[in-house]
Amino acid sequence: MEADYNLQKYLSFVTTAEHGSFTRAAEILNYSQSSISRMIGDLEREWGLTLLERKGQSVKPTSDGMKLLPYAERLVAEFQTLQNEVSQLNGLGSGLIRIATFSSVAAQWLPNIIKEFKKHYPNIEYELLIGDYPEIEQWVLEGRADCGFNILPSKGCDSIFMEDDEFVVVIPLDHPLAGEERFPLKALKDYPFMLLGKGEKSEIRNIPEIRVLDLDVKLTTLDDYAIMSMVESGLGISILPRLILKRNPYKIAIKSLEEPVYRKIGLTVRDKNTMSFAMRKFVEYLGYR
Numbered sequence: 001m002e003a004d005y006n007l008q009k010y011l012s013f014v015t016t017a018e019h020g021s022f023t024r025a026a027e028i029l030n031y032s033q034s035s036i037s038r039m040i041g042d043l044e045r046e047w048g049l050t051l052l053e054r055k056g057q058s059v060k061p062t063s064d065g066m067k068l069l070p071y072a073e074r075l076v077a078e079f080q081t082l083q084n085e086v087s088q089l090n091g092l093g094s095g096l097i098r099i100a101t102f103s104s105v106a107a108q109w110l111p112n113i114i115k116e117f118k119k120h121y122p123n124i125e126y127e128l129l130i131g132d133y134p135e136i137e138q139w140v141l142e143g144r145a146d147c148g149f150n151i152l153p154s155k156g157c158d159s160i161f162m163e164d165d166e167f168v169v170v171i172p173l174d175h176p177l178a179g180e181e182r183f184p185l186k187a188l189k190d191y192p193f194m195l196l197g198k199g200e201k202s203e204i205r206n207i208p209e210i211r212v213l214d215l216d217v218k219l220t221t222l223d224d225y226a227i228m229s230m231v232e233s234g235l236g237i238s239i240l241p242r243l244i245l246k247r248n249p250y251k252i253a254i255k256s257l258e259e260p261v262y263r264k265i266g267l268t269v270r271d272k273n274t275m276s277f278a279m280r281k282f283v284e285y286l287g288y289r
Helices: 002-019 022-029 033-047 063-089 103-108 110-120 133-142 185-190 224-232 277-285
Strands: 052-055 058-061 095-101 124-130 147-151 158-172 192-196 216-221 237-241 252-269
Touching: 002 022, 002 033, 002 052, 002 058, 002 063, 022 033, 058 063, 063 095, 063 133, 095 103, 095 133, 095 277, 103 110, 103 124, 110 124, 110 277, 133 147, 133 252, 147 277, 158 224, 185 252, 192 224, 216 224, 224 237, 224 252, 252 277
Parallel strands: 095 124, 095 147, 192 216, 192 237
Antiparallel strands: 052 058, 147 252, 158 237, 158 252
């Protein structure tokens, strides 16, 4: 009984730190907010440390909390793996799959994937972690996520290729090159450019054919929808992955480059030989053998 309560304390700490909110952690774990606060308080008294810094309605780990968080995450991950293996012995009546992914896969692929998988395993629960490429890889390697949809190649993870995603140019409908079948590569530097990513670390900047160009970058953001809106308003052009543009609500023109460029999307796992039963069934459904 004591061991089970300790696991609940660790789970409360991990979930609250991850979401930055006692309220959100309580919703996810199906506890009252006071119960979450009490369990974390018990943990802090037990360890003689302050784990979370409370600021109004939000919380974040202290420096001590940050040091201990990875250990608590691994402990919780191993316990969840144990629960999934018990589910295997009971015919996969329940289980949890934690999926790390970037936003376009979460919006465009996962709804149908989960919908179809639930037809076979209706009681499986899912947790989505949305992040950038390095975060996704780190979450998989640390065991915080059971699998990740990420850009290949992936260092240190087992992976399976899923799809080539083309980088395309997005321009206003009244752009001078809107009537062209393909967008000339060298013309990218002739117009104000909206850059998706983190400056020099932007994925677009790392495309060899584009890296050599002196782009006239006027805006840098991680929000692809903001870029589409800016382009629609005639403020410039951009390059986005085609996957992002599915069900695109904006009035913009989409053009392939004269020499198409792609990113490779794959599914990654820490070790295909140590996956939980629920995870094995999930990747088998996706075609991972």
